[in-house]
Every structure is written in structure tokens, then in C-alpha cells.
Amino acid sequence: MKNRAIAELFERIADMMEIQGESSFRVNAYRRGAQALESLQEDVARLRDEERLREVPGIGEGMAARIVEFLDTGRVSQHDDLLKKVPEGLLELRHVGGLGPKTLAMLHDKLKITGREDLVKALEAGKLDGLPGMGEKKIENLKKNLAFQAEASGRVALGVAWPMIEEIMELLGAKVKVMQLSPAGSLRRMRETVGDLDLLAATTRPEAALEAFVKLPMVQRVLGHGDTKASVVMEGGLQVDLRAVPPESYGAALQYFTGSREHNVRLREMARKVGLKINEYGVFKGEERVAGDTEESVYASLGLPWIPPEMREDRGEIDAALENRLPKLIELSDMRADLHCHTKASDGELTIEQLADEAIKRGYKYAAVTDHSASAGYAGGLQPARLLKHIEAIHAFNKTQNKIHLLAGTESDIRADGSLDYPDELLARLDWVVASIHSSFTKDPTGRLIKALEHPATCVLGHPTGRLILEREGYELDWDALFQAAVRTGKAIEINANYHRLDLDDVRARQASGMGIPILINTDMHRADNFDQMKFGIGVARRAWLTAADVVNTWEWKKFEAWRKKVKRD
DNA sequence: GCCGTTTTCGGCCCGACTGTTTTCAGTCG
Secondary structure, eight states: OOHHHHHHHHHHHHHHHHHTTOOHHHHHHHHHHHHHHHHOOSOHHHHHHTTOGGGSTTOOHHHHHHHHHHHHHSOOHHHHHHHHHSOHHHHHHTTSTTOOHHHHHHHHHHHOOOSHHHHHHHHHTTTTTTSTTOOHHHHHHHHHHHHHHHHOOOOEEHHHHHHHHHHHHHHHHHHSOOSEEEEEHHHHTTOSEESEEEEEEEOSOHHHHHHHHHTOTTEEEEEEEOSSEEEEEETTSOEEEEEEEOGGGHHHHHHHHHOOHHHHHHHHHHHHHTTOEEETTEEEETTEEEEOSSHHHHHHHTTOOOOOGGGTTTSSHHHHHHTTOOOOBOOGGGOOEEEEEOOTTTTOSOOHHHHHHHHHHTTOSEEEEEEEOTTOGGGTOOOHHHHHHHHHHHHHHHHHOSSOEEEEEEEEEOOTTSOOSSOHHHHHHOSEEEEEOOSOTTSOHHHHHHHHHHSTTOOEESSTTOOBTTTBOOOOOOHHHHHHHHHHHTOEEEEEOOTTTOBSOHHHHHHHHHTTOOEEEEOOBSSGGGGGGHHHHHHHHHHTTOBGGGBGGGSOHHHHHHHHHHHOOO
16 A cells, blocks of 8 residues: 555655745645545555546646556656755755745755754854844754754644643633634644644734733743744643634634645635635635634635534545535434443453443443453453353343443454454353454454454454554555455444544545445543543544444444344354 | 646635844745
């Protein structure tokens, strides 16, 4: 699967062309092409085989040829040619704050800077003094930003950013009377990682809001502080931007700062064609302001229904909105169950009873106890005798109350040979089997997952790629083969809602569901508060355009039971 | 480089902030 690799290559080509002073339109064309490849659900190699590359919006004659070249030879000659003119090290400097393409080109030209080391030396030697556009402050900032980048953490996981923005909003809300306060940006779109936090305030006194913001206790450094906008770096290195707008512009600003950039560009192109102009203050016809107090009004001015933030990625949502076929996205309140939960029996913290209580608190009607299996020694996996007792205990608990149905299940390791981790007769006694790979990641994962799907006892694949966000790439899978096996067997695939995993991801979940594969959203909880990560799984599902009907654990108990009995064929 | 209910050529989103500038370029989102 080369989609990502080619997307990254196109990004690099765009960066290098920019430094070369190429037309920004050509540069943007490459960025659009990269974005298109990244959102692509199909394998780009297959598109090529079927001569359908040109059908992808943003891929024209030129980029199609480069994709073909890469697939055939593993290289793109244009990229290699550019690398001869723009050193690799220069590209990395592109991400240092304040260093854009123009400055880099100038530094390369005048000082023969080819990378970070060169730049640090040149700065120490005072060689930047007197260069065009290089004043005292700029050089000072450059030194700071270089040092800062060296220790900066980069992107953070959604689940890390979430509580931070909640805390900031609470502190800010208590200090200043703002009319409305909302997260925006990739956080509001529920992207799996975020590079910074965007916050929007609607207020008649922007200066007070910004002043309070830059003085929040967790602010480490103020990057900028103007009349309507301030940027700071929080403890831990995460950048947070606050934008303050007048209340009548709140909708337009929220729309604008939620993005994505690609989505917004599309909207503004549409606006231009009908003689409107959209900016963060509203929608304008000439001088006249025709919309902008709410997001709905902005979309309505283009003849569109409101589009949920999670869909705003320029992945076809605007066409869908135009044709009035936006799905009614799943919501957290639709969830009736969590079907991947651990207890004290293996490596969880709660007893069966406590687990049930916590599930009931969240409004669930059923849940599955899925402790680790025999060979999962690292996680206190249950040997067969203990599992038998565990099953009995769970079934006994069900008889003591009628608020919730607990399923006696397992999260069975998929062993290196693709077999499940208990004898068939024991698996047959379980109500529910989640099958997951936890070891031997490189040993034919596709084949093992398919074999696990084909086992009659298996109900669902847990965290199918094994990835850990920002830590570990998932194993390479043959998605076509895997999804076809899921379709053939009727089994489900999980969106693991733990924010370290979010596995399936949005693109794959959309593809799987589109093929008719039942999707589950589970937290894989080990502690009570893990249950609250369900919202991140819902975020992935919404980004995948899923409705409640697409997700098995929104179903009523009776419907679920009928499905479960059909799927689990012992 | 891509694209077409105004176009196969001529367009391509828009504004804030900073710093180096006497009127604007570069960067960023």
C-alpha cells in the first residue's frame, strides 16, 4: 500500500518547489494531490491497474504519471532532481517557526546553509546580521525557535489534547465573561492527533479575553498577542491559539477556524462563483454582510445544510451536502454497549460488579467481559480452568439483576499460526470472542487475521492494525483480502476507542462499513475512566461517516442477540 | 499542476501578526 508514501513524496516536492520559488499554484496542486492520496480509501496501485488514477480529484496528467513512475521504479525523477538543488536538511528546517520558503532560499543562496547544523553555526558566528530582512529581533527569534524545536514534542494525541482544552476553557470562562467559547481546528474535527489547539471566543471585549488568556497559569511563552488573536505555548510544549471575534461573527469564525483548510478553500471557491465572499467575519455580497452569526447561516448562504465538523476534510462531504445525502452521524448517546472490557481477572482494575455499575452509569444495556487469554502472560491472561470459573461468575451475576446483560467473553490472542488461544470446546462455551494480535506482529498478520475471522467462535477483530498513535506503526495489511474475509464471514471489525489506538482509523472504517462490514466501537477499558474514551471512538466513526445503524453496539439487545447468534457459530 | 453551468486558457481563498519596513514582505493558519 503506497498511498501514504506517495503522499509524503508529493508534500516534499511541494516544499522543495516552494523553496525554489515555483508558482504557488503549482505548489498547492501538489499539496492537494498529497491530501487526495491520503484520504483515498482504495490502494493507489489498484487505481493505476484499472487506469482510474485520473478519476481522483486533484490528480491530473502530471501527478498520475509520477504515481505510475513511483509504482514501477520506487522513485520519482522530479523529486530526485529537486533534491539536487534543495538539500534535504533545508527541508527539515521548514518546520522551524519563522522559517518559510523565502527565508530558507535566501539562507541557502547567501550562506550556503544546507541544514540545521549550518544554521546554528552561522547564527553563532553572526553571519545572518545584515542579510535582507534579518533584523535583530528576527535573528533573536530564530535562535529561540531553533532551540525550542529541538525540545518540542510535536503533535499530541487527541486524548491528551482534550483534557487540556477543557481545563483552559474552564479557567478562561471563569476569568472573563465571554459570550461563547468553543474549541475549533483539528480538535473539533476529532483528528487522531493535533499539532496545536485552537480556541474561539465570541466577545464584545476581545482585549480582556486575550489578556486573560496569555496570563493563564500554564502559559510558558507568548508567541504573539494582537488585537484579535494570541498564540501561546503551554507547559508540555503544545501551542494554543485564541481568536476573539464579535458575537455576530461567531458562526463565520467558528466555521473558518474549524477548517479543514481544504474544506474551507472549497467553500470559498463555491462562494466566489456565486459572487459571495467568505471570511472569518461573515459572508459578504459586495459590502453587505449576508450571513455569519451561526455556522448554519454560513452553509445556508451557499445552499448547503450544516456539515458536521468531523466530516470537513474535503472527502466528498460538500458534494454530499449539495445532493442532500449527508448521513445522520452516530452520536455518543446512541451507544448501548461496550463489548471489549477487562476486569481484575486479567489486567483490569474492576470486579465484574464494578464493571457492570460503570457500564450502567453510562446508559449501557449490555457489555462484554473480555479478559486476556491463556498465552497472554504479560497481561495475566486466564488459563482454561480460570476462564471456566469466570464464565460461571459472569452468568451468575446476570441472574442477580436485570439492568444489564453481561456477555462472558475473551479477548483471545491470535497466535503466530493464526489459531485462537483456547481449545474449540472452550471457545464454544463463551458468549463473545474478540480476536486480537498482540505479538509476532510481522508474521503474516493478514493471513492470521483472516484465519481468526474464519474461526467459527470469533465475533470481531480487535484493534486490527496494532498501531500505537505517535509510537508504533501498524503492521502492513492486505486490506482488500482482509475486508473480503470479513464480508464473507459476516464478522465485525472494531474501532478501538482508546486514544492511543483509534484502530481502525477513519479512512479504513469508512471503507469497511461501505463494504457492509459490521463495525463495533469499543473502549478496551481497563479502568473505570477508560469508559469515557468512547467519545474518541465516536469521533473516528463520525469522521468515517458512520450512522448508528452501521455500528453494532448501538443496537437494541434483541437485535444484537439475533446478530450475535448468527455470527458466533460454534 | 489542475480544472471547466461564465473558460481547453486563464484563473486558482483570505486575513492577522511580526518585523523590518516608510508602504510591505514573509509567515502562519
